[in-house]
Structure formats: structure tokens, C-alpha cells
Amino acid sequence: MQSVLLFDFFHPFAFLSLCFATMVRAFKHHEAKLLKKVDFLQWKSENNLREVKVLRKYHIQRREDYTKYNKLCGIIRSLASKISLLDDRDPHKAHTSSALLDKLYRMGLIVTAKGFHQCEAVTASAFCRRRLPVVMVRLKMAENVREAVQLVEQGHVRVGPDAVNDPAFLVTRPMEDFVTWVDTSKIRRHVLKYNDKLDDFDLL
Incomplete structure (x- = not known):
């Protein structure tokens, strides 16, 4: 019987059931009032x-x-x-x-x-700051992280020669200078046009 109780104790739902089943009295008025606004299911730690x-x-x-x-x-x-x-x-x-x-x-x-x-x-957080979308915001390739995530997932970004569509990609310090737009990206063409660097080859 003792081993069964120990097993039940380590099972969260069984333990809760045991607690409720062994209650011998209802909450007193002041106890119920104190617990009225407590939602144990929504409890979160720091x-x-x-x-x-x-x-x-x-x-x-x-x-x-x-x-x-x-x-x-x-x-x-x-x-x-x-x-x-x-x-x-x-x-x-x-x-x-x-x-x-x-x-x-x-x-x-x-x-x-x-x-x-x-x-x-x-x-x-140090790892989070090396994620590709966060680096893009720091490089002013996007206004915010949410927008940067969308651009990465849509295939607009490459790191070095390789296109990257995973927002979790971690950019090392040496590779930070090689974060740019893929050659076929409409965003790249827009940036080049804005900076007056779009040539005939880019229009092909």
C-alpha cells in the first residue's frame, strides 16, 4: 500500500486526486475568501x-x-x-x-x-542576440525582429554564399559582415534602386 501511495504522489494528477479525496472538511469562510481569486492552473514562476x-x-x-x-x-x-x-x-x-x-x-x-x-x-539572451533576424535589425536590414523573421522565412536573406530561411540560424562575429540579400530578392533590388546602384545586369 505504501509503494502505491509513493507512486501516486509522483504522478501529478493522481496526487491531486488523492488530496481532494482525503479532504475531511470544506474550506472555512476566510479560507475560501483567500483562495477565491487564486488560479493554481495559471500559476507561473519568475x-x-x-x-x-x-x-x-x-x-x-x-x-x-x-x-x-x-x-x-x-x-x-x-x-x-x-x-x-x-x-x-x-x-x-x-x-x-x-x-x-x-x-x-x-x-x-x-x-x-x-x-x-x-x-x-x-x-x-546572448545566444538570442546572435540569431539572424536580430542581427538583421542591428544591421538595419529590417525595422524590427518580427519583420526580419518574415524576410528570412521567405528566403530573402543569405549568409555568405548560402541562402538561410531558418530564423534560429546563429550568426558568428566573422560572418556578420556577410549577411545580405539573395541576388534574386525583390528587397535587394529595391535597396539598390533606392541607393541608385541598380544597373542593367540587375534588371535581367
Whole structure:
């Protein structure tokens, strides 16, 4: 009987059923009044509120993307913590610290390649800021992230020689200069015409 109760406890619906089934009295007046406006099904933690705010700000359509960013942040912090525990006289510590900082800087997750403390400060928002639509807004290729997402999904954007239609594409710092319109994009032709750079070849 005890094992059954333990199993039921870890099952959320079974646990709730057990709680209601074992109630021996109704709520008193003051208890009912206090709980009248409490909706337990709509309860959200502070972390969930922060997550929703980030998802909206960067127009992230897949929640699993944000979850992956958080996991990557955990891996980075864990790696940084292990490196910091190495003896300062160990040459491997200086090498790995420099390599990690350089990697994070090239990915655009930290503002400078100096200062190992930055590794422990990397957040999911840092990954969000490297998403292609967000970079496009910073490059003034779109007025807002929502518009940029639509342009990417419609196939108007390329990074280097390759067209990209996934808004979750992360743009590294070296590749940021190669974010542009695909050659056949109407947006590209409009921009060239606006800047008076449209030639006969572009009209073909």
C-alpha cells in the first residue's frame, strides 16, 4: 500500500486526486475568501515569466530553441568552473582559458576576449542576440525582429554564399559582415534602386 501511495504522489494528477479525496472538511469562510481569486492552473514562476519575455522580445517561435540556449549556458559555466579550479601554474589552464574566451568572442556571446569572468556571465539572451533576424535589425536590414523573421522565412536573406530561411540560424562575429540579400530578392533590388546602384545586369 505504501509503494502505491509513493507512486501516486509522483504522478501529478493522481496526487491531486488523492488530496481532494482525503479532504475531511470544506474550506472555512476566510479560507475560501483567500483562495477565491487564486488560479493554481495559471500559476507561473519568475523563471517562466522571464522566459516568456525573452521569447517575445526576440520573436522566438520554438521554445526548444530557448531551452537549448540555457543548456549551452550551463555547459559553458560548468567548463569555465572546471578551468578556474586548475592550478594557476598549469600551462594548460592559460591555454584552455584563452581558447574558450576566443571561441565565445568569435560567436559574439561576449563583448571582449579578455576577462575570464565573462564565461560565467553568458546567458540565453546572448545566444538570442546572435540569431539572424536580430542581427538583421542591428544591421538595419529590417525595422524590427518580427519583420526580419518574415524576410528570412521567405528566403530573402543569405549568409555568405548560402541562402538561410531558418530564423534560429546563429550568426558568428566573422560572418556578420556577410549577411545580405539573395541576388534574386525583390528587397535587394529595391535597396539598390533606392541607393541608385541598380544597373542593367540587375534588371535581367
